[in-house]
Amino acid sequence: MSKTFTRTLALLGALSTLSLAAFDASAVELRVKCETRSDRSRGSVDGRNLAAGSYSAVFSSGGNRAQSPLEHTVGDEVEFDFDSNKRDIRQGATPIAKNFIVNDQATGALYNQAGHLVASKTVICRRQ
Template identity: 50%
Template structure:
């Protein structure tokens, strides 16, 4: 009986060790994301900012209602990255990704930061200010 209990205990310990080592590690320095958005009668404006990022290239994806827009890839600067989306031609000419004036739907925008392998490394949803 003791032999059976010992064998079962050893087998369970081995299974638990394999299971625990296969879980993804939690990084105390995980990427952070901030999404700010503003809706006006004639304008939609969204910024997606990340910090604590692993160096590399990322795209930002924003979603509001049925509207979806992705930025061009951009490299981190230090551990930070910033993306702007705007319907204002002036801001688009200075580097923002163009979105329609009616892009923001329901007063909320979800922003994602996606790495070169296509994995979403950070995501959050924000309520937009209305002006």
């Protein structure tokens, strides 16, 4: 083997290792929770391991869709609440209808300020 070929392989191996390490360190974690009652729907979309910046969340179920306003990260996290309860809405939750959640299932999606999808997750909602 030539020295150039060996150096090229070594360089490619090092770059591959660094790329994988960077990918693992920046893996976005998305937590989606939801709950439905006869008189209330609520959900949360929380992101972790995010780059600093502003994000919005979309919470959807069936044909229902609600989008939060942009929120800036605190550390590497951002949290969004969606609720049909007026008290929680006054405290900052994005309003949704009390019958918003359909078939006990909802999807949370996180978008960066440029509108690009960062992560999405569908979950089964807790029924009270």
